Amino acid sequence: MRYKLSDICSKIGSGATPKGGKEAYCNDGISFVRSQNVLDFFFSCNGLAHINQEQAEKLNNVEVKPNDILLNITGDSVARSCMMNPIYLPARVNQHVAIIRGTPDKVLNSFLLYFLQWKKEYLLQLAAAGATRNALTKGMIEQLEIDLPTLERQQKIVSIIDSIQAKIELNQRINEILEQQAQALYKAWFVDFEPFGGACPEKWEKADIYSVSRIIYGAPFSSKLFNTEKIGKPVVRIRDLKEQALVTYTTEIHPKGHLIQAGDIVVGMDGEFRPYLWGNEEAWLNQRVCIFESKKAIDKAFVLFSIKPLLSLIEQTQVATTVIHIGKKDFDSFEILLPDRRTLDNFGAITALMLNQIVSNRLENKRLAELRDTLLPKLISGELDVSALDL
Numbered sequence: 001m002r003y004k005l006s007d008i009c010s011k012i013g014s015g016a017t018p019k020g021g022k023e024a025y026c027n028d029g030i031s032f033v034r035s036q037n038v039l040d041f042f043f044s045c046n047g048l049a050h051i052n053q054e055q056a057e058k059l060n061n062v063e064v065k066p067n068d069i070l071l072n073i074t075g076d077s078v079a080r081s082c083m084m085n086p087i088y089l090p091a092r093v094n095q096h097v098a099i100i101r102g103t104p105d106k107v108l109n110s111f112l113l114y115f116l117q118w119k120k121e122y123l124l125q126l127a128a129a130g131a132t133r134n135a136l137t138k139g140m141i142e143q144l145e146i147d148l149p150t151l152e153r154q155q156k157i158v159s160i161i162d163s164i165q166a167k168i169e170l171n172q173r174i175n176e177i178l179e180q181q182a183q184a185l186y187k188a189w190f191v192d193f194e195p196f197g198g199a200c201p202e203k204w205e206k207a208d209i210y211s212v213s214r215i216i217y218g219a220p221f222s223s224k225l226f227n228t229e230k231i232g233k234p235v236v237r238i239r240d241l242k243e244q245a246l247v248t249y250t251t252e253i254h255p256k257g258h259l260i261q262a263g264d265i266v267v268g269m270d271g272e273f274r275p276y277l278w279g280n281e282e283a284w285l286n287q288r289v290c291i292f293e294s295k296k297a298i299d300k301a302f303v304l305f306s307i308k309p310l311l312s313l314i315e316q317t318q319v320a321t322t323v324i325h326i327g328k329k330d331f332d333s334f335e336i337l338l339p340d341r342r343t344l345d346n347f348g349a350i351t352a353l354m355l356n357q358i359v360s361n362r363l364e365n366k367r368l369a370e371l372r373d374t375l376l377p378k379l380i381s382g383e384l385d386v387s388a389l390d391l
Helices: 053-058 109-118 120-128 138-142 151-190 297-317 328-332 341-380
Strands: 002-004 009-014 025-033 049-051 069-072 081-083 091-093 097-102 145-147 205-208 213-217 233-236 248-250 265-268 275-277 283-285 289-294 335-338
Touching: 009 138, 025 053, 069 109, 081 109, 091 097, 097 109, 097 138, 109 120, 109 151, 109 341, 151 297, 151 341, 213 297, 213 328, 265 297, 275 297, 275 341, 283 289, 289 297, 297 341
Parallel strands: 025 091, 233 283
Antiparallel strands: 002 145, 009 097, 025 049, 069 081, 069 097, 205 335, 213 289, 233 248, 265 275, 265 289
16 A cells, blocks of 8 residues: 555654754763764764753754664765664754654554665655755655555565675674774784783884885776766775775776775775775776785785874874865875784784685675665565565
8 A cells, every 4th residue: 555654654854953062062972863874774873973961852852762764864965764773872863864753553664764775766866856955855755655565564574684684784793893803903012012021122113104015096087987877897986985885987998097906905085084995896996096005915904004093193183174185295204113024924814814804794795785775676666575475
Protein backbone atom coordinates (compact mmCIF):
# COMPACT_ATOMS: atom_id res chain seq x y z
CA MET A 1 0.00 0.00 0.00
CA ARG A 2 1.29 3.47 -0.88
CA TYR A 3 1.73 6.16 1.78
CA LYS A 4 3.31 9.56 2.15
CA LEU A 5 6.04 9.76 4.78
CA SER A 6 3.87 12.22 6.70
CA ASP A 7 1.30 9.41 7.10
CA ILE A 8 3.70 6.91 8.66
CA CYS A 9 6.04 9.13 10.69
CA SER A 10 5.47 10.61 14.12
CA LYS A 11 8.39 13.03 13.73
CA ILE A 12 9.90 14.88 10.77
CA GLY A 13 11.81 18.02 11.69
CA SER A 14 15.18 19.72 11.91
CA GLY A 15 17.01 21.43 14.76
CA ALA A 16 18.51 24.84 15.37
CA THR A 17 21.73 26.58 16.35
CA PRO A 18 22.12 27.13 20.11
CA LYS A 19 22.11 30.75 21.22
CA GLY A 20 25.02 32.19 23.14
CA GLY A 21 27.86 31.53 20.69
CA LYS A 22 30.83 29.55 21.95
CA GLU A 23 29.53 29.62 25.51
CA ALA A 24 26.71 27.28 24.50
CA TYR A 25 29.22 24.52 23.78
CA CYS A 26 31.21 22.44 26.21
CA ASN A 27 33.60 19.50 26.20
CA ASP A 28 31.38 17.00 27.96
CA GLY A 29 27.68 17.71 27.71
CA ILE A 30 24.72 16.72 25.55
CA SER A 31 25.72 15.44 22.09
CA PHE A 32 24.99 17.99 19.36
CA VAL A 33 24.74 16.34 15.95
CA ARG A 34 25.83 18.22 12.83
CA SER A 35 25.87 17.22 9.17
CA GLN A 36 29.48 16.00 9.40
CA ASN A 37 28.33 13.28 11.80
CA VAL A 38 25.80 11.87 9.33
CA LEU A 39 27.36 9.57 6.73
CA ASP A 40 25.58 7.15 4.43
CA PHE A 41 24.45 4.24 6.64
CA PHE A 42 26.84 5.28 9.44
CA PHE A 43 26.88 7.72 12.33
CA SER A 44 30.33 9.27 12.79
CA CYS A 45 31.52 10.61 16.13
CA ASN A 46 34.35 12.56 14.44
CA GLY A 47 33.91 16.21 15.31
CA LEU A 48 30.85 15.51 17.47
CA ALA A 49 30.03 18.69 19.39
CA HIS A 50 28.43 19.02 22.83
CA ILE A 51 26.13 21.64 24.33
CA ASN A 52 25.38 22.43 27.93
CA GLN A 53 22.21 21.31 29.71
CA GLU A 54 20.59 24.74 29.54
CA GLN A 55 20.89 24.89 25.75
CA ALA A 56 19.78 21.28 25.43
CA GLU A 57 16.56 22.01 27.30
CA LYS A 58 15.80 24.81 24.83
CA LEU A 59 16.11 22.24 22.02
CA ASN A 60 13.97 19.52 23.60
CA ASN A 61 11.73 19.53 20.52
CA VAL A 62 14.64 18.11 18.51
CA GLU A 63 15.76 15.52 21.03
CA VAL A 64 17.04 12.38 19.30
CA LYS A 65 15.45 9.11 20.42
CA PRO A 66 16.88 5.58 20.05
CA ASN A 67 16.65 4.32 16.43
CA ASP A 68 15.82 7.76 15.04
CA ILE A 69 16.91 8.38 11.46
CA LEU A 70 19.13 11.39 10.80
CA LEU A 71 18.97 13.00 7.36
CA ASN A 72 21.25 15.79 6.14
CA ILE A 73 19.06 18.44 4.52
CA THR A 74 21.51 21.13 3.35
CA GLY A 75 24.94 21.58 1.80
CA ASP A 76 27.33 19.23 0.05
CA SER A 77 26.32 16.27 2.22
CA VAL A 78 22.59 16.67 1.58
CA ALA A 79 20.59 13.40 1.43
CA ARG A 80 23.04 11.41 3.53
CA SER A 81 21.19 9.37 6.13
CA CYS A 82 21.95 7.05 9.01
CA MET A 83 20.50 5.78 12.26
CA MET A 84 21.52 7.49 15.48
CA ASN A 85 24.12 5.56 17.44
CA PRO A 86 22.61 5.08 20.93
CA ILE A 87 26.05 5.33 22.54
CA TYR A 88 25.96 9.10 21.97
CA LEU A 89 22.53 9.73 23.44
CA PRO A 90 21.16 12.02 24.83
CA ALA A 91 21.51 14.23 21.76
CA ARG A 92 20.07 17.16 19.82
CA VAL A 93 20.50 18.14 16.14
CA ASN A 94 21.31 21.41 14.43
CA GLN A 95 19.39 23.06 11.59
CA HIS A 96 21.20 21.09 8.87
CA VAL A 97 19.97 17.72 10.12
CA ALA A 98 16.43 16.36 10.17
CA ILE A 99 15.06 13.74 12.56
CA ILE A 100 12.75 11.16 10.99
CA ARG A 101 10.88 8.84 13.34
CA GLY A 102 8.51 6.18 12.05
CA THR A 103 5.23 5.22 13.68
CA PRO A 104 6.05 1.78 15.17
CA ASP A 105 2.81 0.01 14.18
CA LYS A 106 3.27 1.03 10.53
CA VAL A 107 6.95 1.08 9.65
CA LEU A 108 10.32 -0.06 10.97
CA ASN A 109 12.85 2.75 11.27
CA SER A 110 15.47 0.50 9.66
CA PHE A 111 13.19 0.00 6.67
CA LEU A 112 12.70 3.79 6.44
CA LEU A 113 16.47 4.29 6.48
CA TYR A 114 16.99 1.83 3.64
CA PHE A 115 14.14 3.47 1.71
CA LEU A 116 15.87 6.86 2.03
CA GLN A 117 19.15 5.34 0.85
CA TRP A 118 17.34 3.86 -2.15
CA LYS A 119 15.83 7.28 -2.90
CA LYS A 120 19.06 9.22 -2.43
CA GLU A 121 19.48 10.21 -6.09
CA TYR A 122 15.89 11.45 -6.15
CA LEU A 123 16.47 13.40 -2.94
CA LEU A 124 19.56 15.00 -4.45
CA GLN A 125 17.52 16.11 -7.45
CA LEU A 126 14.85 17.57 -5.17
CA ALA A 127 17.47 19.41 -3.12
CA ALA A 128 19.08 20.94 -6.20
CA ALA A 129 15.85 22.08 -7.85
CA GLY A 130 15.48 25.83 -7.86
CA ALA A 131 17.77 26.53 -4.93
CA THR A 132 21.01 28.47 -4.66
CA ARG A 133 22.18 25.91 -2.12
CA ASN A 134 21.24 22.24 -2.01
CA ALA A 135 18.41 21.93 0.48
CA LEU A 136 15.58 19.59 1.42
CA THR A 137 12.55 21.10 3.11
CA LYS A 138 10.23 19.49 5.65
CA GLY A 139 7.49 19.53 3.01
CA MET A 140 9.65 17.67 0.48
CA ILE A 141 10.37 14.93 2.98
CA GLU A 142 6.74 14.64 4.10
CA GLN A 143 5.51 14.28 0.50
CA LEU A 144 7.84 11.37 -0.32
CA GLU A 145 5.75 8.36 -1.32
CA ILE A 146 6.54 4.83 -0.24
CA ASP A 147 5.02 1.45 -1.13
CA LEU A 148 4.89 -0.10 2.31
CA PRO A 149 4.85 -3.88 2.72
CA THR A 150 3.65 -5.55 5.90
CA LEU A 151 5.78 -5.28 9.02
CA GLU A 152 6.68 -8.95 8.61
CA ARG A 153 8.05 -8.37 5.10
CA GLN A 154 9.77 -5.18 6.22
CA GLN A 155 11.58 -7.22 8.88
CA LYS A 156 12.71 -9.81 6.33
CA ILE A 157 14.05 -7.12 4.00
CA VAL A 158 15.80 -5.35 6.87
CA SER A 159 17.39 -8.59 8.08
CA ILE A 160 19.07 -9.15 4.69
CA ILE A 161 20.58 -5.66 4.51
CA ASP A 162 21.39 -5.65 8.23
CA SER A 163 23.51 -8.79 7.87
CA ILE A 164 25.65 -7.07 5.23
CA GLN A 165 25.83 -3.87 7.26
CA ALA A 166 26.89 -5.80 10.37
CA LYS A 167 29.88 -7.27 8.54
CA ILE A 168 30.86 -3.86 7.15
CA GLU A 169 30.68 -2.31 10.62
CA LEU A 170 32.66 -5.20 12.14
CA ASN A 171 35.42 -4.70 9.57
CA GLN A 172 35.46 -0.98 10.31
CA ARG A 173 35.75 -1.60 14.04
CA ILE A 174 38.57 -4.12 13.51
CA ASN A 175 40.38 -1.54 11.39
CA GLU A 176 40.02 1.12 14.07
CA ILE A 177 41.53 -1.25 16.64
CA LEU A 178 44.37 -2.31 14.33
CA GLU A 179 45.25 1.30 13.52
CA GLN A 180 45.18 2.23 17.22
CA GLN A 181 47.46 -0.69 18.04
CA ALA A 182 49.93 0.18 15.28
CA GLN A 183 49.93 3.84 16.36
CA ALA A 184 50.51 2.85 20.01
CA LEU A 185 53.36 0.57 19.00
CA TYR A 186 54.98 3.38 16.99
CA LYS A 187 54.72 5.72 19.99
CA ALA A 188 56.18 3.10 22.34
CA TRP A 189 59.17 2.41 20.09
CA PHE A 190 59.96 5.77 18.49
CA VAL A 191 58.64 8.38 20.94
CA ASP A 192 58.90 6.78 24.38
CA PHE A 193 61.73 4.35 23.41
CA GLU A 194 60.26 1.67 25.68
CA PRO A 195 62.17 -1.28 24.14
CA PHE A 196 65.42 0.69 24.56
CA GLY A 197 65.25 1.50 28.25
CA GLY A 198 63.33 4.75 27.76
CA ALA A 199 66.20 6.53 25.99
CA CYS A 200 66.89 7.15 22.33
CA PRO A 201 69.63 4.79 21.04
CA GLU A 202 72.86 6.65 20.26
CA LYS A 203 73.10 5.36 16.69
CA TRP A 204 69.76 6.85 15.69
CA GLU A 205 70.08 10.15 13.86
CA LYS A 206 67.92 12.90 12.42
CA ALA A 207 67.14 12.64 8.72
CA ASP A 208 64.76 14.06 6.14
CA ILE A 209 61.62 12.24 5.02
CA TYR A 210 63.31 11.30 1.74
CA SER A 211 65.57 8.89 3.63
CA VAL A 212 62.65 6.45 3.91
CA SER A 213 60.09 7.71 1.38
CA ARG A 214 59.54 8.98 -2.14
CA ILE A 215 56.80 11.53 -2.79
CA ILE A 216 54.72 11.09 -5.94
CA TYR A 217 52.58 14.04 -7.03
CA GLY A 218 49.27 13.90 -8.92
CA ALA A 219 48.85 15.13 -12.50
CA PRO A 220 46.60 17.98 -13.72
CA PHE A 221 43.87 15.95 -15.38
CA SER A 222 41.46 18.01 -17.48
CA SER A 223 38.16 18.57 -15.66
CA LYS A 224 36.46 18.87 -19.07
CA LEU A 225 36.99 15.14 -19.53
CA PHE A 226 35.60 14.17 -16.13
CA ASN A 227 32.41 12.09 -15.99
CA THR A 228 30.27 10.35 -13.38
CA GLU A 229 29.10 7.55 -15.71
CA LYS A 230 32.13 5.40 -14.85
CA ILE A 231 33.65 5.79 -18.31
CA GLY A 232 37.42 5.27 -18.23
CA LYS A 233 39.35 5.11 -14.95
CA PRO A 234 38.48 6.82 -11.66
CA VAL A 235 40.32 9.97 -10.61
CA VAL A 236 40.98 10.56 -6.92
CA ARG A 237 40.58 14.15 -5.76
CA ILE A 238 40.99 15.60 -2.27
CA ARG A 239 37.25 15.41 -1.59
CA ASP A 240 37.33 11.65 -2.23
CA LEU A 241 40.01 10.76 0.31
CA LYS A 242 38.08 10.75 3.58
CA GLU A 243 35.50 8.20 2.45
CA GLN A 244 37.77 6.72 -0.22
CA ALA A 245 34.97 7.17 -2.73
CA LEU A 246 35.31 6.79 -6.49
CA VAL A 247 32.96 9.36 -7.97
CA THR A 248 34.79 10.98 -10.89
CA TYR A 249 36.13 9.14 -13.95
CA THR A 250 38.17 10.16 -17.00
CA THR A 251 39.19 8.73 -20.36
CA GLU A 252 42.35 10.86 -20.33
CA ILE A 253 45.72 9.16 -20.04
CA HIS A 254 48.01 11.89 -18.73
CA PRO A 255 51.73 11.52 -19.55
CA LYS A 256 52.55 12.28 -15.89
CA GLY A 257 49.68 10.21 -14.53
CA HIS A 258 50.20 7.80 -11.64
CA LEU A 259 47.77 5.08 -10.52
CA ILE A 260 47.07 4.76 -6.79
CA GLN A 261 47.20 1.17 -5.60
CA ALA A 262 45.52 -0.44 -2.59
CA GLY A 263 47.78 0.12 0.43
CA ASP A 264 49.29 3.41 -0.79
CA ILE A 265 49.62 6.30 1.69
CA VAL A 266 47.68 9.18 0.10
CA VAL A 267 47.68 12.81 1.29
CA GLY A 268 45.56 15.78 0.21
CA MET A 269 47.47 19.04 -0.18
CA ASP A 270 44.67 21.59 0.31
CA GLY A 271 42.32 22.25 3.23
CA GLU A 272 43.47 19.52 5.60
CA PHE A 273 46.55 17.34 5.58
CA ARG A 274 45.78 13.77 6.65
CA PRO A 275 47.49 10.57 5.52
CA TYR A 276 45.05 7.91 4.32
CA LEU A 277 45.84 4.26 3.72
CA TRP A 278 44.12 3.63 0.38
CA GLY A 279 41.69 0.71 0.44
CA ASN A 280 39.96 0.88 -2.91
CA GLU A 281 40.67 -0.06 -6.53
CA GLU A 282 43.41 1.60 -8.55
CA ALA A 283 42.72 5.15 -9.66
CA TRP A 284 44.51 8.13 -11.18
CA LEU A 285 46.15 10.53 -8.75
CA ASN A 286 44.82 14.02 -9.44
CA GLN A 287 46.73 17.25 -8.89
CA ARG A 288 47.05 18.48 -5.30
CA VAL A 289 47.01 14.89 -4.08
CA CYS A 290 50.24 12.99 -3.40
CA ILE A 291 51.55 9.60 -2.30
CA PHE A 292 54.23 8.95 0.31
CA GLU A 293 55.77 5.73 -1.00
CA SER A 294 58.10 3.96 1.42
CA LYS A 295 61.40 3.00 -0.23
CA LYS A 296 61.17 -0.39 1.46
CA ALA A 297 57.72 -1.96 1.65
CA ILE A 298 58.31 -3.06 5.24
CA ASP A 299 58.72 0.60 6.31
CA LYS A 300 55.18 1.61 5.32
CA ALA A 301 53.83 1.89 8.88
CA PHE A 302 56.91 3.82 9.99
CA VAL A 303 56.39 6.31 7.15
CA LEU A 304 52.65 6.58 7.85
CA PHE A 305 53.01 7.37 11.55
CA SER A 306 56.09 9.56 11.05
CA ILE A 307 54.36 11.95 8.65
CA LYS A 308 51.09 12.07 10.57
CA PRO A 309 52.25 14.54 13.28
CA LEU A 310 54.34 16.50 10.77
CA LEU A 311 51.32 17.05 8.54
CA SER A 312 49.18 17.93 11.53
CA LEU A 313 51.69 20.53 12.71
CA ILE A 314 51.69 22.24 9.30
CA GLU A 315 47.88 22.24 9.31
CA GLN A 316 47.68 23.77 12.79
CA THR A 317 50.25 26.48 12.17
CA GLN A 318 49.09 27.65 8.75
CA VAL A 319 46.92 30.74 8.65
CA ALA A 320 44.95 31.55 5.52
CA THR A 321 41.88 33.62 4.68
CA THR A 322 40.51 30.84 2.46
CA VAL A 323 42.04 27.37 2.05
CA ILE A 324 45.40 26.33 3.50
CA HIS A 325 47.94 24.57 1.28
CA ILE A 326 50.94 22.32 1.65
CA GLY A 327 53.65 21.64 -0.92
CA LYS A 328 57.14 20.39 -1.70
CA LYS A 329 58.79 23.15 0.31
CA ASP A 330 56.97 21.94 3.42
CA PHE A 331 57.80 18.30 2.70
CA ASP A 332 61.48 19.21 2.24
CA SER A 333 61.49 20.47 5.84
CA PHE A 334 60.10 17.24 7.28
CA GLU A 335 62.65 15.86 9.73
CA ILE A 336 62.39 12.42 11.33
CA LEU A 337 64.39 10.38 13.82
CA LEU A 338 65.81 7.53 11.75
CA PRO A 339 66.32 4.24 13.62
CA ASP A 340 68.80 1.55 12.64
CA ARG A 341 67.83 -0.92 9.93
CA ARG A 342 67.29 -3.84 12.30
CA THR A 343 64.81 -1.88 14.42
CA LEU A 344 62.91 -0.74 11.34
CA ASP A 345 62.71 -4.31 10.08
CA ASN A 346 61.46 -5.61 13.43
CA PHE A 347 58.81 -2.87 13.65
CA GLY A 348 57.79 -3.44 10.04
CA ALA A 349 57.47 -7.20 10.53
CA ILE A 350 54.79 -6.58 13.18
CA THR A 351 52.94 -3.65 11.65
CA ALA A 352 52.92 -4.86 8.03
CA LEU A 353 50.45 -7.56 9.03
CA MET A 354 48.21 -4.92 10.64
CA LEU A 355 48.25 -2.60 7.63
CA ASN A 356 47.66 -5.47 5.21
CA GLN A 357 44.61 -6.54 7.21
CA ILE A 358 43.27 -2.97 7.25
CA VAL A 359 43.54 -2.75 3.46
CA SER A 360 42.02 -6.22 3.02
CA ASN A 361 39.06 -5.28 5.22
CA ARG A 362 38.49 -2.07 3.26
CA LEU A 363 38.51 -3.94 -0.04
CA GLU A 364 36.04 -6.46 1.39
CA ASN A 365 33.83 -3.61 2.59
CA LYS A 366 33.85 -2.17 -0.92
CA ARG A 367 32.55 -5.47 -2.31
CA LEU A 368 29.97 -5.75 0.48
CA ALA A 369 28.76 -2.19 -0.14
CA GLU A 370 28.36 -2.96 -3.85
CA LEU A 371 26.32 -6.07 -2.96
CA ARG A 372 24.20 -4.04 -0.53
CA ASP A 373 23.58 -1.30 -3.09
CA THR A 374 22.62 -3.87 -5.73
CA LEU A 375 20.16 -5.68 -3.46
CA LEU A 376 18.66 -2.58 -1.84
CA PRO A 377 16.49 -1.29 -4.73
CA LYS A 378 15.36 -4.81 -5.63
CA LEU A 379 14.30 -5.54 -2.06
CA ILE A 380 12.63 -2.20 -1.27
CA SER A 381 10.76 -2.12 -4.59
CA GLY A 382 9.55 -5.70 -4.15
CA GLU A 383 11.37 -6.97 -7.25
CA LEU A 384 12.94 -9.63 -5.03
CA ASP A 385 10.26 -11.61 -3.22
CA VAL A 386 11.11 -12.30 0.43
CA SER A 387 7.81 -13.92 1.39
CA ALA A 388 9.37 -17.42 1.50
CA LEU A 389 12.29 -16.28 3.64
CA ASP A 390 12.24 -18.03 7.00
CA LEU A 391 13.71 -15.87 9.77
